Amino acid sequence: MIELKDLHKAFGTVKAVDGVSFTARDGEITGLLGPNGAGKTTTLRMLYTLMKPDAGRVLVDGIDAARDPVSVRRRLGVLPDARGLYKRLTARENIAYFGRLQGLDEAALRARSDALIAALDMADIADRRTEGFSQGQRVKTAIARALVHDPRNIILDEPTNGLDVMATRAMRAFLRRLRDEGRCVLFSSHIMQEVAALCDRIVVIAHGRVVADGSADALRAQTGEANLEDAFVKIIGSGEGLAA
Numbered sequence: 001m002i003e004l005k006d007l008h009k010a011f012g013t014v015k016a017v018d019g020v021s022f023t024a025r026d027g028e029i030t031g032l033l034g035p036n037g038a039g040k041t042t043t044l045r046m047l048y049t050l051m052k053p054d055a056g057r058v059l060v061d062g063i064d065a066a067r068d069p070v071s072v073r074r075r076l077g078v079l080p081d082a083r084g085l086y087k088r089l090t091a092r093e094n095i096a097y098f099g100r101l102q103g104l105d106e107a108a109l110r111a112r113s114d115a116l117i118a119a120l121d122m123a124d125i126a127d128r129r130t131e132g133f134s135q136g137q138r139v140k141t142a143i144a145r146a147l148v149h150d151p152r153n154i155i156l157d158e159p160t161n162g163l164d165v166m167a168t169r170a171m172r173a174f175l176r177r178l179r180d181e182g183r184c185v186l187f188s189s190h191i192m193q194e195v196a197a198l199c200d201r202i203v204v205i206a207h208g209r210v211v212a213d214g215s216a217d218a219l220r221a222q223t224g225e226a227n228l229e230d231a232f233v234k235i236i237g238s239g240e241g242l243a244a
Contacts, residue, residue: 001026001184002047002153007056009042016042017053018208024186024201026152029179031199032188035236039208040188041081044157047186048078060153074102077151079159083142087131091122091141094130095148102149109148116144120174136167143174154178156187160194172198192229202228206236 002024009017017039024030034040045051047058049069058065058072065072085094092113099109117126120140125133130141139159147154159175160168175198178185189195195202196216204212204219212219212235216228223231 001059001061002155002186003057003059004043004047005057005059007043007046007058008054009039009046009051010054015208017046019056020205020208020210021056022203022210022213024153024184026184027179027182028200029175029185029187029198031195031202032186032205033190033195033202033232034188034205038205038236040205041157043205044080044155044186044188048076048080048155049073050080074149075151075153077146077149077154079139079143079146079154079156081157083138085130085133085138085141085145088129090127090129091133091137091144092117092126094141095144098145099148104149112148112150113144116147119177120144121170135162136164139163139167139171151183153184154186156185158189159187160189160191168194192227192232196228204232204235211235 005021007017007020020039020043032040042051046053049065049072060072060075063071063075086097089097095113095116096109099112104112117123120143122140122144125137130138133141143159160171163171172194175185175187199216201213201215202219203210219235220226220228220231223234225231225234
């Protein structure tokens with residue numbers, strides 16, 4: 001479980017995150033939704049300890065990220081906005097490198113790598129250098145690398161960005177599988193259809209603050225709109241907090 005409590009982050013006079021609080025629970029997919037510049041990526045970077053908040057707390061499975069960032073990182077699998085593959089390594093070698101950084105022994109590393117390569121349908125690219133990979137192939141490799149240490153909490157920043165229809169469908173099925181295994185899945189997206197189809201709960205951020213938190217059905221009902229896109233526009237336009 002991931003808990004964010006009153007997070008603040010400013011860059012000079014600009015308040016990028018201004019008191020963000022929400023909980024992403026085990027066995028659920030939580031969507032982080034908001035317009036460009038809302039503070040989503042800054043919030044995620046504080047969550048996975050790339051940035052330190054000016055104030056507030058991040059708890060992962062009850063562990064305070066400020067007090068024990070190493071333990072928090074071990075409990076997180078992160079797909080950041082920048083995929084950052086090593087182009088001269090094969091997909092399998094990219095996965096193995098991160099597994100060794102996480103302290104996996106060679107037997108566990110082989111077992112986890114093989115399982116992820118199968119789950120993500122990567123057998124045909126596993127032993128190719130990642131230089132020249134398509135966007136979908138890069139994303140698959142980056143996700144396998146993020147999950148090689150079998151984390152219970154998964155953070156994905158725009159996981160389907162640039163994917164074709166078939167790759168997007170496969171990615172959605174994979175996210176549902178992670179949820180059904182009882183993991184905590186938190187992802188950001190700009191695609192309303194994807195958020196509505198996947199998410200058990202949706203957290204909407206605007207102007208660095210949480211302005212809505214609830215299921216897609218609850219947010220549609222509370223705004224009186226028939227579809228999530230119209231509900232989203234009304235929420236960020238009004239600036240009124242909605243919670244369910």
